[in-house]
Amino acid sequence: MNFKKYLKVYKKFLHTSLASELEYKTNILVDLITAILSLIGSIFLLTIFFQNNGYIGGWKFEQALIIQAIYTILNGITNTWFNPNLSEIVKHIREGTLDFVLLKPIDSQFFISLKKINPSGFLEIMLGFFLLIFCIRINQINLSLSFLTLSLITISCSICILYSLWFFISTTTIWFVKTWNATEVLRSFLYIGRFPLNSFSFSLRIFFSIFIPIAFITTIPSEVFLGLSQSWKILLEVIVATVFLITSRKFWLFALKFYSSASS
């Protein structure tokens, strides 16, 4: 891998996609309002859940807010990178333009996953960070070096799992051609990540930890923030993230063997 070359190419990607996205400045403003309203809406939903109960699945309101903060950050990352790029795969495959990507002297997964960027997602990420800092204050969390590294590790693992899930589903387009609805299914399942895993019944909990590891994406990082997480859980998350990343890569290379171009 020629690291320098990829860095240079990525800079070009950033430049071109930012230039084209900034054409629609009002769009970015509207997206920011959407992100703020969506956060207000989910906090509103949480207050409904907590209006007569002190605990949901063993979590206090202040603690459940941390999950919202992490969800907002991850959702921002999804909107900045995963969503604009990976929905493009569907278009590439349907119109046969994936040919051009494959012909380029650059890794196809790199090209497809990072080509575009949506700057309005940044604002959502920042919004999530503000909420997170607020949560750290109201929950009186002591910041220490080990805590910071642990939370950084778990959040980056979550990002890896999230990316792999998106990439995995987008890859299936090679067989099914029109699957942007599949990403909608994933999106609605991910919505569950806004709530602590323990608030669901046992069978759903199993489903959300094994088949779609939403539990790993938001609940474990939040537990780390609260200092509740056991070390085996963190280790497990690292393992799950690695397995997901490797399989998604293997799956992409496998799927490419079946790619037969379109309309030619």
Added chain:
Amino acid sequence: MISNLINRKIITLLKVQYSNMLEYRVEIALWAISGIIPFFMLNIWTNNNLNESINISDVMLSRYFVCAFFVRQFSVVWVVFSFEEDSLMGKVSPYLIQPLNPFFRYFAQHLAEQITRFPFALIIAFFFFIFNPESLWIPNLGILLLSIVSTFLSFLIQFLIQSIVACICFWTEKASSIERLLFIPTLFLSGLLAPVVSFPAYVKSWIYLTPFPYLIDFPANLLSGNETNISGGLSMQILWIFLLYPLFKKIWSEGTKKYTAMGS
């Protein structure tokens, strides 16, 4: 004679769109699956005994969420996304020449999609009732008919709102971000995630003046046999349609004058 012509147009449009939609069965099935959020919400409500505070039994609440699922399935609207694409690609131009408002085409598309979606929605509900047999109930014929009417009215309201948003395309090219903004209050206030009765008093005091509770909460309450004001709800739905329709007419006639036939 004239009514005959209109009939023929409508039937032809529906037939064409239905066969078109049948081609994308898998896509529509996935779309149906992506609407199962109400079931996850039900799981949070009953698993944490949150419904005790709002005096709704487990069974009635599960019926409410099943109905919310159905109402949502048959009132999903995406006209703004289709229209935006068609308008950016210049496909709207040939439609405008035809002696038929292009929105009839989209309307037929939605109806055809609902017919295609129906069996999938039934299958999902069937699985729900296998796991929760005690929630199964048979609404009487009158109530069933009324709730079908009110679901259709809810669909009409959303179709009109989105068509108005879609017409903004004539001015800004990208209207889908405004739709995503409007979707947030729809999601949180319509009763899809929590029944409106559970909302705090400071929200309940004004929410019945907005169109949101009539989109999902009212038809779902009607169908599930929960307490609701039938005549009040139906008349509010019709009132909103009468308010929105002239607005759509106005913005459509203004917009077509602005139209610049992009991409052609």
